[in-house]
Amino acid sequence: MAKNTVISSDNDITDQLIKLKKLKDVPVRFKIDWLSFTVPEELDLKNGKDFFLLDKLGYDISKFDEVAGRNFFNSGVSFKGAVKVFYNDPAKKKQKGAIDAHNYIFTGVGCSNLQGHVKNDWVSLFFFLRDFGVKFSRIDICMDDLCYPSKITFPFVERKLARKQFRSSKRRYNLMKDVNTAGELVGETCYFGSRSTTGKNGHILCRAYQKALQMVNVKHQEDAMPEEVRNQIFMPDFDENGYQWIRWELEFTKHKAVAMIDLILELSKTESNPISEAYYRVLRDTIDFLVPTKGKDGKIYKNKARWKSSPKWLSFLQNSRKAVLENPSSIYDLGSVHDWILYQVMPTVQMLQEIYKARGLDFYDLMRATPKFDFSKKQEVLLETTKDMTVDQLVVFANRFLEARGDSDED
Secondary structure (H helix, E strand, O other), X not given: OOOXXXXXXXXXXXXHHHHHHHHHHOOOEEEEEEEEEEEEOOOOOEOOEOOHHHHHOOOOHHHXXXXXXXXXXXXXXXXXXXXXXXEOOOOOOOOOOOOOEEEEEEOHHHHHHHHHHOOXXXXXXXXXXXXXXXXXXXXXXXEEEOOOOOOOOHHHHHHHHHOOOEEEOOOOEEEEEEEOOOOOEEEEEEEEOOHHHOOOOOOEEEEEEEHHHHHXXXXXXXXXXXXXXXXXXXXXXXXXXXXXXXXXXXXEEHHHHHHHHHHHHHHOOOOOOHHHHHHHHHHHHHEEEEEOOEXXXXXEOOOHHHOEEOHHHHHHOOOOOOOOOOOHHHOOOHHHHHHHHHHHHHHHHHHHHHHHHOOOOOHHHHHHOOOOOOOOHHHHHHHHHOOOOOHHHHHHHHHHHHHHHOOOOOO
């Protein structure tokens, strides 16, 4: 149970009642809780400095400790386990499939630290990193509901799921409860989507969980909870269910991470809070709780597509519209073109070559003799944007074929 900390040094009862009332409507808080990206080695070497981005973001690499490599990188450095950079040391043997890039990872704590470095201006950071040429690989954004009671409670979620009063872009959900031997609830989590279903395009995973229960029962960091949560114990209706702090997390990987950041940057042109607006829109597409809706005949529609969204849920989402993130296949850059050729076109071309070769013909000769087609607009744009690309930069993309074949250079 919570420790009896005081709300204020002011003993005025009226002032304390006002503060308690505010606990019922604490504004939700958003947090970038994970960020990772890769950047080609040649781009990260500027002004005679390797790991140029690390320096640009305000970090001194001399304060980093060496750590073992991972994810096909043979070396790494870490700042307190919160900020990590993995790379290939030329003095060490390179693994098969390794690429000439630096992999930056900011964990939850690392993102909190980075937030101070960029003065909480995430949008400007995303613009800078995108223009710099990084490839985003993961971003987690969480929304904390610190109200008492929570704006959307777990009983509400459980009822809607049990009654099938929801729509979701995900094929599965998983509701988990942790109970100790005394029968007390010590943890509760609901997942929409699954990490195991990810592919080369990446995934969007939603996780809602009782953060207060985690802080008390798992991390044993009750005193580290926000003041608004710790002060809930003074609420007149505080009950045996304990503190209320529900965290809603959205995890984006690979192309989905790129699409989410693109959505944030696009919304920044018209919205004052583009991160929260993008978050609300994607969350509503991920899970939309409904209310049974009647037609003009007074009967509930059998087709749930005609049911309205729950007013309570819409209020929680600030009445935001849905946003389906851009189909990764429509993200047209040199990387996506190479991947399309490698994974979709080449197997078919090689099959045709086998067919032709068995009859003494060469399908590759036929391809070379094919008349030149007119380029589409997006192809013209891509052609123009790659005119200044160096041979070394192009080799980074060409290595995709060698890596897929397992013939990457080990020297």
